[in-house]
Amino acid sequence: MTKKRNKSMIQRRLIPTYIFLIICSLISVFPLYWMIAAATNESLAVARGSITFGNQLAVNFEHLKNAVQGTLWSSMGNSFFYSIVQTIFTLFVCSIAGYGFELYHDKGKDRLFGILLLAMMVPAVATMVPLYGLISKAKLLNSVWAFILPGISTPFMIMMFRQNSRNFPPDIMEAARIDGLPEWKIFFKMYVPIQKSIYAAAAVITFMNAWNAYMWPKVVMSDNRAQTMPMFIANISSGYTVDYGMTMLGVLFCSVPTMFVFFVLQKQFAEGITGSVK
Known part of the structure; x- marks a missing residue:
């Protein structure tokens, strides 16, 4: 009782x-x-x-397709393609960098990492002009590489992987080296499976940032065939009169993929953010 x-x-x-x-x-x-x-x-x-x-709803959807002359589905496909490619490259590059910064010992790595973190204090807008010059000279405008190259390696993602790499048992690495396992196999066969939660968290963050990106794609994507969903919605709203119902439908279309990705990976996202390893 x-x-x-x-x-x-x-x-x-x-x-x-x-x-x-x-x-x-x-x-x-x-x-x-x-x-x-x-x-x-x-x-x-x-x-x-x-x-x-x-x-x-049906009327707004028809207006949505007609207002931009059928570019809705191409914009959706471009956003999916750019976001997925950037997510894959970012996870690969930043995880290797975080793995190396934490699990390999060198006198100058902490200084280098400190300089890398200073880059987080530089606003993205400040680097937009020189980045555009580089992309333009490389003749990569209106391509997937123009979209993903500036975001493949970010200080935040490298720091995130480095912090979670501290949970990787060093005894496993030493035992694998004694058994003669190459370093790339240690990374792909041992490190990646153990750190799958942080990969899921990083994938969610990277995909959402790439999907919602507007300023940089607006600068390097001048061709309407290469536009993304945020640019598509901006084109809907640019006029003398704004159809708010149609605009909100476009925003809904743009929001559904990121919500789906987050809900599917929310458990792994929480585990990765808190630094847990299974």
Whole structure:
């Protein structure tokens, strides 16, 4: 009886906490709900602040396709292609860099890593002009390489992999070296499987950043055939009159892939961020 009473008392004490968390959850989810509801309404209803579902979803979708002359699906395909390629290259390059910074011993590696971290203090806008000059001289404009090259190796991702590499058991590496296993096999057959949670977390972050990128693709992608989804939505809104319902439908199309990726990998994402290794 005493245990039941204590349990009931604890549950009663947690009621205000649950109420507070429910309110915070509703506030967080409301923008997503409003975006979905606005995509089904006319522009005037959206401007008036309507939060109920309308019957204009099919009409807005037809307008969405016609307004940009059929570039919706090509923009979606470009965003998928660019984001996936950048995610693969970033995981490969940054994981090798983080692995080397943590598990190989050298006197100058900490100084080099400190210089690398200083690059995080430089705004991306400050490097945009020289990067554009390099990409232009290399004749890579309107290509996937123009999109992914500046983001393949980032100080944040290298630091993230280095911090998680500290959980990699060094005894396993030493035993593998004694057995004559090459360094590349140690990396791919032992390090990568153990660090799969951090790979999932890094994949989510990289994919979302690449998918939502707007400024850099706008600079290097002048051809409409190479435009991405954020550029597509910006083109919808650029006019004398803005159809808010159609714009919100475009935003919904742009948001669904990143939400899907996050929900699929949310468990691994949490494990990778906290630095846990299984």
